[in-house]
Amino acid sequence: MTEPAATPPPGCPAHAGATPLYGPRFQTDPSQLYRELRAAHGPVAPVELAGGVPAWLVIGYRELQQVTGQPQLFGRDSSRWRAWATLPADWPLKPMMAPVPSILYAEGEEHVRRSRAVTDALAGIDPFELRKHAEEIADGLIDEFAGRGEADLVAEYAHRMPLLVLCRVLGLDEEQAPQLIAALLAMLDGGPDAPAGAQRLLELMLALVEEKAEHPGADVASRMLAHPAGLTHDEVMRDLRVLLIAGHQPSSYWISNTLRLMLTDERFAASLAGGRRSISQALNEALWEDTPTQIFAGRWAVRDTQVGGQRIGEGDMVLLGIAGANADPAVRQPDGRPAEGNRAHLSYSYGEHGCPFPAQEAAEVIATTAIEVLLDRLPDLRLAVAEHALVWRPSAWVRGLVALPVSFTPGHPA
Structure with a gap:
């Protein structure tokens, strides 16, 4: 017997008008997609995973720091996700989200x-x-x-x-x-x-x-x-x-x-002619x-709260939009580029679950x-x-x- 597809809770705001986190746009021009999400929803956008599964995507620089820096509001243990009961056994993203007894979810x-x-x-x-x-x-x-x-x-x-x-x-x-x-x-x-x-x-x-x-x-x-x-x-x-x-x-x-x-x-x-300084610059710019x-899963709301003007319900999945946060105009120069030498990107994430120094x-x-x-x-x-x-x-x-x-x-x- 085939299990039913994952269904979001009735009236779930993350489902109505949500942007799918799959498809060719991530292969061609994801930066334009992040700009559109920011224009339509602000720093926190409703998105949809495979199978119609709802989530929130944080693409604001300050908001991503807020989510990763407040474990009392946004926990790492995915067992609190309220969508688990609705997911089919063969949901393709289950291995990425399922809690295991490791440092990752502790x-x-x-x-x-x-x-x-x-x-x-x-x-x-x-x-x-x-x-x-x-x-x-x-x-x-x-x-x-x-x-x-x-x-x-x-x-x-x-x-x-x-x-x-x-x-x-x-x-x-x-x-x-x-x-x-x-x-x-x-x-x-x-x-x-x-x-x-x-x-x-x-x-x-x-x-x-x-x-x-x-x-x-x-x-x-x-x-x-x-x-x-x-x-x-x-x-x-x-x-x-x-x-x-x-x-x-x-x-x-x-x-x-x-x-x-x-x-x-x-x-x-x-650098291709043997220069050294530009290698460091290129590595930083690539980040x-x-x-x-680009996106990391994730955090799960410990209780009802608000971030970036959105109401996040207890047990909601909150995805870390690292690429979107790095592209936040609030941390960019007027021409859209990061300041030269600026290493304050969020590519290593942030907070207690960030990449160890x-x-x-x-x-x-x-x-x-x-x-x-x-x-x-x-x-x-x-x-x-x-x-x-x-x-x-x-x-x-x-x-x-x-x-x-x-x-x-x-x-x-x-």
């Missing part, structure tokens, strides 16, 4: 305990060692295609490099990296292999935890196990899985989005204009190194297709290219 003292262990473990990463790992891995990946004179920098470089670095940092054996990549991509693709990929990822994390419990090393997994917070093996396994997912896809698309910017915008041409995580530092080292090594090795890098031929993923949740085909003078392995 609240209050439990979140503080787990967050402290994760943050301290990440803070133990030596930035010089991290850069060394990143350089070695970048060189190894470039060696695989340098002699061809052409490559897809998404599939062959940006998609693989952060994950391989994370393997070393977390304590995984590099021989496990291919299995890890396959499991992670299967889960993120959301296809028929997604459940098996998710299960395999947990198995690999559990094996890592058991190995490090017996043979600790200078890695994140070992430091989490030894932390005074006293995390169980299951807690460490699940929080390592969160770190892996959160560290991979955003870093991957940050690298490829920045490379696209540098290859298509003449302001950054100097403002094409932040990898040591993780931000590590992501920047990985992304900067990826681009520097690539431009050093292939200084005449150029797009192999017209800019308008580049295709973005048709997703409201992430902003990333399907492929970034480039050409260059064939070189030799490093």
Whole structure:
């Protein structure tokens, strides 16, 4: 028997006239869509997920800080969502929203305990060692295609490099990296292999935890196990899985989005000739204009409240419109651009569930190194297709290219 489609509560304001968070507009010009939402609804807009499921999308900079900075009003535990009872078992977004016992959905003292262990473990990463790992891995990946004179920098470089670095940092054996990549991509693709990929990822994390419990090393997994917070093996396994997912896809698309910017915008041409300052500028601009995580799910209203002129009901889903908030005219110059050097974007989210500072530092080292090594090795890098031929993923949740085909003078392995 087929379960009924999800139905919003009668008279739900998020359903009447709500904007669907799917379709080709997120692939073509999402920034225009955010402008239209802001003009029609202000900083908080009613939207609709697949299957007619209602939610609120926060696209105001101040309002997003308000939502993420007030856990007493907007909780992270999705079990309070009042739509769960109406969702079909095969609702495609269920894996993204379903509460699991991890740092991702923990609240209050439990979140503080787990967050402290994760943050301290990440803070133990030596930035010089991290850069060394990143350089070695970048060189190894470039060696695989340098002699061809052409490559897809998404599939062959940006998609693989952060994950391989994370393997070393977390304590995984590099021989496990291919299995890890396959499991992670299967889960993120959301296809028929997604459940098996998710299960395999947990198995690999559990094996890592058991190995490090017996043979600790200078890695994140070992430091989490030894932390005074006293995390169980299951807690460490699940929080390592969160770190892996959160560290991979955003870093991957940050690298490829920045490379696209540098290859298509003449302001950054100097970097392709070996300049350094513009790489940092391009990385920052990519977070403002094409932040990898466009929309994040999310927060759930603890009680009836108001944000941005909208009445939010207890149990409503509130989505973090990071890309929309970064584009808020209130934090832009009159010409619509962010002030040069302004790093106050919300791409790392905000509040107690924002990306830990040591993780931000590590992501920047990985992304900067990826681009520097690539431009050093292939200084005449150029797009192999017209800019308008580049295709973005048709997703409201992430902003990333399907492929970034480039050409260059064939070189030799490093």
